[in-house]
Amino acid sequence: MKKIIIVGAGFAGLNAAVKLGNVPGLEVTVIDRKNHHLFQPLLYQVATAGLSPADIAKPIRNLLSRYRNITVLQGAVTDVDKDARIAVTDFGKFEYDYLILACGSHHAYFGHDEWEENAPGLKTLAQATEIRGRILNAFENAERENDPKEREKNLTYVIVGGGPTGVELAGAIAETSRFTLAEDFRHIDPQATRILLIEAGPRILPTFSEKLSLWATEQLKDLGVDVRVNTFVSNVDSSGVVASEQQINAATVLWAAGVKASSLGKRLNFPIDKQGRIIVESDLSISGYPNIMVAGDQAHFAHDRTQPLPGMAPAALQQGRFIAENIIREIAGRPRSSFKYVDKGQMATIGRNKAIAEFGRLKLHGFTAWVLWLIVHIYYLTGFRNRLFVTLQWGLSYVSFRKGARLIVRKEWRSYS
Amino acid sequence: MKKIIIVGAGFAGLNAAVKLGNVPGLEVTVIDRKNHHLFQPLLYQVATAGLSPADIAKPIRNLLSRYRNITVLQGAVTDVDKDARIAVTDFGKFEYDYLILACGSHHAYFGHDEWEENAPGLKTLAQATEIRGRILNAFENAERENDPKEREKNLTYVIVGGGPTGVELAGAIAETSRFTLAEDFRHIDPQATRILLIEAGPRILPTFSEKLSLWATEQLKDLGVDVRVNTFVSNVDSSGVVASEQQINAATVLWAAGVKASSLGKRLNFPIDKQGRIIVESDLSISGYPNIMVAGDQAHFAHDRTQPLPGMAPAALQQGRFIAENIIREIAGRPRSSFKYVDKGQMATIGRNKAIAEFGRLKLHGFTAWVLWLIVHIYYLTGFRNRLFVTLQWGLSYVSFRKGARLIVRKEWRSYS
Numbered sequence: 086m087k088k089i090i091i092v093g094a095g096f097a098g099l100n101a102a103v104k105l106g107n108v109p110g111l112e113v114t115v116i117d118r119k120n121h122h123l124f125q126p127l128l129y130q131v132a133t134a135g136l137s138p139a140d141i142a143k144p145i146r147n148l149l150s151r152y153r154n155i156t157v158l159q160g161a162v163t164d165v166d167k168d169a170r171i172a173v174t175d176f177g178k179f180e181y182d183y184l185i186l187a188c189g190s191h192h193a194y195f196g197h198d199e200w201e202e203n204a205p206g207l208k209t210l211a212q213a214t215e216i217r218g219r220i221l222n223a224f225e226n227a228e229r230e231n232d233p234k235e236r237e238k239n240l241t242y243v244i245v246g247g248g249p250t251g252v253e254l255a256g257a258i259a260e261t262s263r264f265t266l267a268e269d270f271r272h273i274d275p276q277a278t279r280i281l282l283i284e285a286g287p288r289i290l291p292t293f294s295e296k297l298s299l300w301a302t303e304q305l306k307d308l309g310v311d312v313r314v315n316t317f318v319s320n321v322d323s324s325g326v327v328a329s330e331q332q333i334n335a336a337t338v339l340w341a342a343g344v345k346a347s348s349l350g351k352r353l354n355f356p357i358d359k360q361g362r363i364i365v366e367s368d369l370s371i372s373g374y375p376n377i378m379v380a381g382d383q384a385h386f387a388h389d390r391t392q393p394l395p396g397m398a399p400a401a402l403q404q405g406r407f408i409a410e411n412i413i414r415e416i417a418g419r420p421r422s423s424f425k426y427v428d429k430g431q432m433a434t435i436g437r438n439k440a441i442a443e444f445g446r447l448k449l450h451g452f453t454a455w456v457l458w459l460i461v462h463i464y465y466l467t468g469f470r471n472r473l474f475v476t477l478q479w480g481l482s483y484v485s486f487r488k489g490a491r492l493i494v495r496k497e498w499r500s501y502s
Numbered sequence: 503m504k505k506i507i508i509v510g511a512g513f514a515g516l517n518a519a520v521k522l523g524n525v526p527g528l529e530v531t532v533i534d535r536k537n538h539h540l541f542q543p544l545l546y547q548v549a550t551a552g553l554s555p556a557d558i559a560k561p562i563r564n565l566l567s568r569y570r571n572i573t574v575l576q577g578a579v580t581d582v583d584k585d586a587r588i589a590v591t592d593f594g595k596f597e598y599d600y601l602i603l604a605c606g607s608h609h610a611y612f613g614h615d616e617w618e619e620n621a622p623g624l625k626t627l628a629q630a631t632e633i634r635g636r637i638l639n640a641f642e643n644a645e646r647e648n649d650p651k652e653r654e655k656n657l658t659y660v661i662v663g664g665g666p667t668g669v670e671l672a673g674a675i676a677e678t679s680r681f682t683l684a685e686d687f688r689h690i691d692p693q694a695t696r697i698l699l700i701e702a703g704p705r706i707l708p709t710f711s712e713k714l715s716l717w718a719t720e721q722l723k724d725l726g727v728d729v730r731v732n733t734f735v736s737n738v739d740s741s742g743v744v745a746s747e748q749q750i751n752a753a754t755v756l757w758a759a760g761v762k763a764s765s766l767g768k769r770l771n772f773p774i775d776k777q778g779r780i781i782v783e784s785d786l787s788i789s790g791y792p793n794i795m796v797a798g799d800q801a802h803f804a805h806d807r808t809q810p811l812p813g814m815a816p817a818a819l820q821q822g823r824f825i826a827e828n829i830i831r832e833i834a835g836r837p838r839s840s841f842k843y844v845d846k847g848q849m850a851t852i853g854r855n856k857a858i859a860e861f862g863r864l865k866l867h868g869f870t871a872w873v874l875w876l877i878v879h880i881y882y883l884t885g886f887r888n889r890l891f892v893t894l895q896w897g898l899s900y901v902s903f904r905k906g907a908r909l910i911v912r913k914e915w916r917s918y919s
Contacts, residue, residue, distance in 0.1 A: 120642060120910040137554040139907035144638075146686040147908065156688045159642040159910075176646045191917035201916055211915040221561075225537060225576040229593045269563040271573045470898055470906055474891070481887055489887055490556035491564065493537040493576075496913050498628040499618055500608035 087416055090172050090181040091115045092162045092349075094122050094145040096398045097187035097381030097405035104409030106152030110416065113155045114179060116172075120144055120159055123210060124466050126398055127475070129250055131213035132339075133220065133257035134265075134488040138210045140474050143467050162188075165353055167374055183376050183412050186363065187405060188347035190382035190396055192340055193360070200321035204338040207250060216339060218493045220258060223336045224266060225493070227273045234334075240278045241335040243326050245318050246342030247284030248292075249433040252301060254339055255282040256435040259308035264486040281311045281335075283328050285342075288314055290433060290441070292395065297441040300450045304435045318342075344396060346383045358385045358393070367423040369408055378411075380404035386424065398465075399429045432458045437483070504833055507589050507598040508532045509579045509766075511539050511562040513815050514604035514798030514822035521826030523569030527833065530572045531596060533589075537561055537576055540627060541883050543815055544892070546667055548630035549756075550637065550674035551682075551905040555627045557891050560884050579605075582770055584791055600793050600829050603780065604822060605764035607799035607813055609757055610777070617738035621755040624667060633756060635910045637675060640753045641683060642910070644690045651751075657695045658752040660743050662735050663759030664701030665708075666850040669718060671756055672699040673852040676725035681903040698728045698752075700745050702759075705731055707850060707858070709812065714858040717867045721852045735759075761813060763800045775802045775810070784840040786825055795828075797821035803841065815882075816846045849875045854900070 087110060091098045094117040105113050121142040130136040146157040164173040165184065172179045192206030205212050205219070220242070227239035242258050244251045262278035269275075282289065282305065289305075289312060290298045302312050313328065320327040325335035346361035355371055356364040362385035363371060369378045369386065381401035387393040394400050403426060411421045430444030432454065440455035442448075449457065459479065466472050478489050504527060508515045511534040522530050538559040547553040563574040581590040582601065589596045609623030622629055622636070637659070644656035659675050661668045679695035686692075699706065699722065706722075706729060707715045719729050730745065737744040742752035763778035772788055773781040779802035782788060786795045786803065798818030804810040811817050820843060828838045847861035849871065857872035859865075866874065876896065883889050895906050 119912075120638060120908070137556045137907075138909055138911060139554045142909055144686070144908045147904070150686045157686075158646045159639075160646060177648070205915060206917060208917070209915065210909065210911045211913065214911065215915040221537060222576075229575045229577060231594070269561070269567045269574075473894070473898075474906075477890070477894075481890075487564070489891075490554075491537070491561045492555055492559055492627065494555060494627045494631065495536075496628065498622060498626065498632040500623060500625070 086110060086112050087182045088180055089113045089183045089185065089412065090179055091185045091187065092172070093117055093187035093189055093381070093383075094157075095125070095187060095189050095381055096401035098185065099145070099148065100402045100405035101185050101187065101380065101409040102149055102152070102155055104406050105412070106149065106155055108154070108413060111154055113152070115145060115149065115155060115157045116160055116162055116174060117145055117157075118159070118161050119209075120146070121210070122148055122467065124471070125208070126462060127466070128207055128210075128213050129253040129257060131210065131490070132207055132216040132254065133261055134217050134491045135257065135482060136475060136478055137490045138214065140471055140478065141466070142210060143471065148467065162349065165377075167353070167377070170376065181376075183378070185378050185380060185405075185408055186349065186383055187380045187401070188349055188383050190344040190346045190360075193343045193345035194340070195343065197321070200340070203323055204245060204321045204326075204340040206340040207254070214494060217490070219337050220261070221491060221493050224262075224270070224273070224275060226336065228270050229272075236273065237279075238325065238334040239336045240273065241325070241333065241337075242278065242280045243328075243333060243335045243338045244280070244282050245321075245326070245338065245340050247282055247286070247289030247312070247314070248341060249290065251282055251284070251341035252289055252305065252433055252435060254341060255280055255305060255310045256308060256439070259305070259310050260436045261488060263309065265488050265491075276309075278309070279311065280309065281313060281328075281333060283316045283318060283326070284312070284314045285317050286314065292431060293433070293441060293443055294448055297443060297448055297450055301433065301435055301441055304439045308436060344382065350379075350383065362393070368411055368421045369404055369424050378408045380408055386426075388423070389425065394426055397431070400426060403427060432461065434458050503527060503529050504599040505597055506530045506600045506602065506829065507596055508602045508604060509589070510534055510604035510606055510798070510800075511574075512542070512604060512606050512798055513818035515602065516562070516565065517819045517822035518602050518604065518797065518826040519566055519569070519572055521823050522829070523566065523572055525571070525830060528571055530569070532562060532566065532572060532574045533577055533579055533591060534562055534574075535576070535578050536626075537563070538627070539565055539884060541888075542625070543879060544883070545624055545627075545630050546670040546674060548627065548907070549624055549633040549671065550678055551634050551908045552674065552899060553892060553895055554907045555631065557888055557895065558883070559627060560888065565884065579766065582794075584770070584794070587793065598793075600795070602795050602797060602822075602825055603766065603800055604797045604818070605766050605800050607761040607763045607777075610760045610762035611757070612760065614738070617757070620740055621662065621738045621743075621757040623757040624671070631911060634907070636754050637678070638908060638910050641679075641687070641690070641692060643753065645687050646689075653690065654696075655742070655751040656753045657690065658742070658750065658754075659695065659697045660745075660750055660752045660755045661697070661699050662743065662755065662757050664699055664703070664706030664729070664731070665758060668699055668701070668758035669706055669722065669850055669852060671758060672697055672722060672727045673725060673856070676722070676727050677853045678905060680726065682905050682908075693726075695726070696728065697726065698730060698745075698750060700733045700735060700743070701729070701731045702734050703731065709848060710850070710858060710860055711865055714860060714865055714867055718850065718852055718858055721856045725853060761799065767796075767800065779810070785828060785838045786821055786841050795825045797825055803843075805840065806842065811843055814848070817843060820844060849878065851875050
């Protein structure tokens with residue numbers, strides 16, 4: 086009986102587990118801090134009140150319950166005894182024959198962790214509901230505010246980072262203020278909302294072709310988003326941000342600018358890059374530790390490529406499956422193979438009827454790309470129930486111009502009077 | 503132009519507002535701490551992972567946006583200058599001609615507020631998601647626990663209070679452990695879960711007839727719930743509860759035992775009863791302050807009755823409407839009328855196909871009562887979208903024996919690594 090431990094049940098870990106599920110001779114343990122697998126590509130819709138957390142998340146143990154050789158445990162791996170092959174967790178020690186690290190990434194603030202308080206990032210459901218509360222609260226505060234300066238500050242939203250998440254947040258906030266909230270306020274005009282999308286590079290969506298990037302910029306401008314490229318953020322505090330030496334007063338600042346891999350790689354003295362990603366061999370194992378493999382956002386994979394593979398769902402999914410297949414192959418006495426990334430293209434959405442998609446030489450924008458984006462996301466979403474509910478939520482929001490989850494839920498749960 | 507301020511947008515406040523909406527000559531301001539109206543009768547389903555918060559809550563300003571004479575402001579009323587007729591809030595002062603207090607109630611711990619930490623009550627969405635997290639976390643902890651005593655403690659759930667909320671929580675937790683989670687664990691048998699329902703009185707559901715109360719007790723026992731009547735809780739801490747001098751080790755204790763009205767009545771020196779409810783005249787106004795009316799859980803209404811009217815949705819709804827109608831009548835120069843409660847009966851659900859209902863002399867239990875319970879709750883639920891989604895969630899859960907929202911969302915939203 087070979088023991089396999091998978092740390093993290095994101096796209097990489099979950100897909101590795103599914104491949105290893107019910108394979109004779111394998112005993113698999115999946116360890117995650119959270120009880121749910123999250124469909125991160127739609128997390129921005131939870132943050133902007135379009136979907137509920139349960140629409141895009143499923144309990145890990147539920148997703149894996151049909152595989153009788155898999156045990157799911159909630160907790161954190163804190164250390165690894167690489168020689169004795171023991172994973173140390175906050176609730177006990179576990180021997181392994183193979184260890185799969187798929188711990189993902191979190192936001193990085195270029196050495197300014199203190200910015201997080203005023204500029205949350207978007208990686209978890211807790212962060213999404215926090216951001217949702219901040220976006221909605223700012224409108225509430227503007228409605229009850231008499232000071233025009235304070236009102237303007239409350240109606241100013243700054244999104245730092247012009248990648249897909251930043252663009253999707255900016256587009257969704259713009260649509261919420263223009264369509265969803267238009268009728269609901271008496272003292273403010275939600276359409277007067279200022280939304281700034283700040284990007285340090287020369288253009289937004291830099292992984293897409295220049296043509297699509299410029300098209301997306303025009304669409305955002307049509308929605309009223311102030312897109313500022315070549316702009317550097319040098320400070321974030323409760324007053325707002327300083328962007329290229331200019332103070333911008335804003336009650337809501339969202340961070341979509343840079344990520345850092347889980348600190349486990351550094352703590353275990355594995356070879357890492359600047360973003361904390363573990364540098365892996367062509368079979369995704371770590372040099373000197375052939376039985377420890379890394380997948381997803383935590384892996385720095387640069388073989389057959391000029392640039393390391395970026396942290397994105399298709400890469401994580403393929404790597405998770407690949408590692409599982411390699412382990413099965415090795416146990417059967419066959420040699421390991423090398424990982425080859427199959428480029429599935431990329432997509433980003435700006436808003437209603439507006440998306441971009443790029444598959445090799447095929448470049449799409451507008452309604453066709455948007456329909457494609459809908460289909461792909463529904464298809465990859467885990468679980469029949471989630472697919473049904475997301476489809477319905479989107480259908481209803483599309484015809485009604487309203488969003489279904491405009492809730493501010495206080496973090497404090499105790500009684501008050 | 504007459505100014506009306508409504509404090510609180512629960513069943514009472516919201517229904518008063520709707521009645522006053524678009525009535526010429528009236529300027530209505532609704533003030534609530536939260537941004538949403540909550541359908542409290544289904545809150546236990548959020549706490550037990552059956553529904554999502556957004557399924558049973560809607561933004562107040564969205565519900566009232568069609569009434570152009572209503573302004574919704576998020577905030578708290580902290581004081582009232584009764585002579586100058588000014589409501590003081592945490593964001594400014596507001597003059598009124600009529601003030602409607604509908605601030606509701608929160609849990610009371612018989613002078614032991616320190617119990618709340620280990621025995622949360624169920625009144626808000628934040629409390630419901632907190633309870634959901636605790637229930638699910640206890641199973642997670644049991645799964646990874648090696649000490650049999652600790653495992654048993656994690657699998658023991660104590661619900662204090664045998665009213666409808668306590669019964670609904672106990673029934674839902676029992677069904678979750680027996681059906682929903684049965685296949686998902688490897689080291690524990692969720693069916694071994696111990697669920698104790700503790701009631702100080704001689705029987706659970708004391709507002710129902712004895713026959714229905716006993717039938718419900720039998721159904722709970724069939725589901726494996728240990729129903730203990732005439733049992734007093736004398737302590738709650740992190741080890742569990744002390745019930746009639748006996749220590750019960752339990753990781754999860756839920757409080758459904760007593761409520762206290764908003765403290766505003768006491769702070770304003772209005773005549774109040776032991777539970778902090780403001781004692782009202784037959785027209786729901788306060789003696790000496792005819793232009794201040796109280797509705798819902800905050801009101802102690804005892805005219806035409808032997809007992810004061812209990813805090814329940816139909817009473818709040820009727821009182822809110824009644825107050826609005828009386829104000830419209832008075833402004834039109836007609837005399838006020840006296841409030842008469844129309845008894846709509848009462849219902850409680852134990853689980854699948856199991857509910858009780860009592861309408862005057864008509865007493866129902868079992869499948870018929872359960873179908874009736876479903877219909878009534880869907881009918882009264884606010885909003886087409888919520889009705890559709892709750893119906894679908896229930897339908898899917900009914901056929902699949904699975905629940906749709908088994909999420910533990912950490913309160914802490916910051917990045918970690």
